[in-house]
Amino acid sequence: MGRKKLKWYPGALYHITTRGNHRNDIFRDDEDYLVYLIELEEVLEKYCAVLYCYCLMTNHVHLAIQTDKVAISQIMKRINQLYTIYFNNKYNLVGHLFQGRYYWEIIEDDKYVLEVGLGDTAVKEARERLEAAIIHEKFEFPKMKIVINLAPGDIKKSGAHFDLAMAIGLLLRSKQIIVDEIDSFGFIGELKDNHIIQNSKIIDFEDVHGQDSVIDFIVVAAAGGHNIILSGSPGCGKSMIAKRIPTILPSMTEEEALEVTKIHTYISS
Structure with missing residues (x-):
């Protein structure tokens, strides 16, 4: 069965997944991640596209992109071309870096949360708890595609104690809260069925x-x-x-x- 043909609908929001050829790594060090983000920003600015969120894994990338003026296929082609040139020059390689086609889906649900990083059932069910708790606490649940990266991607994650960290991350990224020196804190806690954060501690x-x-x-x-x-x-x-x-x-x-x-x-x- 062949892949579905990518249709471009101006103004649509796309979830794009692009992988390394033969599932090989496309990022080998911190510089690679930084260069990809810089080139991604330049291409999106050139084509007046909007990036809602991204997740860079070792051998693949998740992007949520909305474009009104240029087809999403043209944007992805340019991003992959630029980064492939950089990567091959740096590591003295030739040939394709990415798989021939990327995967896509149109995001039709305003409230769409995707966790990546080997989460178990409790982790995957966090999306309902996140939305209920954030709304209960008088914040606004982001009306966009959300990708939560539970790195490292090769280690299984289990339990609901990731809830609080994910909720704080959403509120920070949507600029509803501001926390100074956030890197010095860690967050562990489960969002209970009554939507109240219980048994949660801030690690200091x-x-x-x-x-x-x-x-x-x-x-x-x-x-x-x-x-x-x-x-x-x-x-x-x-x-x-x-x-x-x-x-x-x-x-x-x-x-x-x-x-x-x-x-x-x-x-x-």
């Missing part, structure tokens, strides 16, 4: 310096309920970091609280 390790890798491991361990051992020379910050771990964990259940109380009682005696 701003007093911990030079331990970025350790903090990353702790966040992963806390989110996944894994055990963790901190080792190192005296004074390297083990205790200071350990004391902050409970601040990013959800409140204990009654059963957990009783178990912890028994342990403390036994130790004290």
Whole structure:
């Protein structure tokens, strides 16, 4: 069965997916991502097209583009040509970088959320919780195609604790909230059925310096309920970091609280 022919409807919003030839990587380092975005911006500006969102994965790209004056096929052809020239020159290659045809779909639903990055059922169901919670809190749910990148794409994501981070990301990108130094915070929390954010914590390790890798491991361990051992020379910050771990964990259940109380009682005696 052949691919459907791309029809251009002026003013339509398209979800475009383009992959590396033979599914090979099209981005090898940070410079590659930056160059692609720069060339993408230049082409869209030239053809007066609007980019609603994008997601750059290692071997493929998701774009949501709206165009009134130029066919989407002409825009994609130019973007792929420019980036292929750059990529082949940089890595001393020849030939096609992208697959012969990209995949497309017209976005007909104003409220369209797509998560990419190996999310399980709970993650995929987040779109309904996001919309309900954002509207409940008197914000506006973005009326556009939304692509949420749960990087890295080769690691399975499970659970609903990604909800809060996705909600904060949507509100930031739609400029409904402004958070200074957002890179110093992490967000973990589930949006409950009653649309209220519960058991969510803001991770704040701003007093911990030079331990970025350790903090990353702790966040992963806390989110996944894994055990963790901190080792190192005296004074390297083990205790200071350990004391902050409970601040990013959800409140204990009654059963957990009783178990912890028994342990403390036994130790004290």
